[in-house]
Amino acid sequence: FLGGGGAYNGCLEGLRSVEVASIVLHPKSGLWPCLFNPLLFSTRCFFIRDLEVVLDVETKELGIAAGLQDRVIQVYGGLVHMDFTVMDPSNGGLSHGLYTRLDPSLLPPLYLAFDTDAGGESGRAHSDVRARWNAGDPLVKEGMAAVASLADGLKNALGTKSYHEIPALMRANFGWRRRMYGDAVVGERMIGLIELARSLGFAAKFTGSGGAVVCIRDLASQDGTGAVSAAAAFDLSQEEENSVARAFEAHGFEFTKILPAVAL
Numbered sequence: 001f002l003g004g005g006g007a008y009n010g011c012l013e014g015l016r017s018v019e020v021a022s023i024v025l026h027p028k029s030g031l032w033p034c035l036f037n038p039l040l041f042s043t044r045c046f047f048i049r050d051l052e053v054v055l056d057v058e059t060k061e062l063g064i065a066a067g068l069q070d071r072v073i074q075v076y077g078g079l080v081h082m083d084f085t086v087m088d089p090s091n092g093g094l095s096h097g098l099y100t101r102l103d104p105s106l107l108p109p110l111y112l113a114f115d116t117d118a119g120g121e122s123g124r125a126h127s128d129v130r131a132r133w134n135a136g137d138p139l140v141k142e143g144m145a146a147v148a149s150l151a152d153g154l155k156n157a158l159g160t161k162s163y164h165e166i167p168a169l170m171r172a173n174f175g176w177r178r179r180m181y182g183d184a185v186v187g188e189r190m191i192g193l194i195e196l197a198r199s200l201g202f203a204a205k206f207t208g209s210g211g212a213v214v215c216i217r218d219l220a221s222q223d224g225t226g227a228v229s230a231a232a233a234f235d236l237s238q239e240e241e242n243s244v245a246r247a248f249e250a251h252g253f254e255f256t257k258i259l260p261a262v263a264l
Helices: 046-060 067-075 123-134 138-159 163-181 188-199 220-224 238-249
Strands: 014-019 022-028 030-033 078-089 094-102 112-116 202-206 212-217 252-260
Touching: 014 030, 014 067, 046 163, 067 078, 067 094, 078 138, 094 138, 112 188, 112 238, 163 202, 163 212, 163 238, 188 202, 188 212, 238 252
Parallel strands: none
Antiparallel strands: 014 078, 022 030, 022 252, 078 094, 112 212, 112 252, 202 212
16 A cells, blocks of 8 residues: 555565555446455465465566565455564564554545556566665665655554545655656556546555556645545545546546455
8 A cells, every 4th residue: 555565576674564455346346356466355364484485486486576565465454564674583484574453444535546458467567676676776775765664654644543644645655666666667657547646636656566556535735735634535425436437437547446355
């Protein structure tokens, strides 16, 4: 949702991330699992050791630049703040971060806009950034630290119900991604999707490697006061949601509401 997520696979040192498992309520097909990383609908079917096994398969056997974040949210479900500042090897010698469950009911209304034709293996997008991280690239190091602070900021905003702060955090997240990856990797169409969302009154950021963005109404920038705080104020009426969906569809995108999945 906000922070590192799958977007920065392999660059775990000092990284923090907030991930949410969710279900998408789609008007054309009802409830279906949301598979847009890191909005993953899942059950707790792995343990810490299994996370490492799955990660090893991806990184060592398949050569994919992958990270723990996606595996963690699959295990924990719900809403989780992940802190990889200190990788604790106490569980049988396997390193893992500090994972803190958050109450999904704290989330304001969120929406998903996505390109039904987009897809692919995310490691290709991550591999260059991982190599640059390993080489000590100053921009990547700075960007990862900034993204981690955004995740902490989101955790604090949810805890204090300061929902008006979230749109700015999401805008900053995408800004850092664009700086680190560059427009050629982010893609003209995905940049267009972010800008379209903004033109319709939403702050937006990638849910993972591209193809989908999570959106929140940017009410603070609309009224200029920055004082909006009630979660319900970020919800769309059915009429408003239909109108926004038509605007996205006119550009070849889908738009629908996200329902956080309860942790199992």
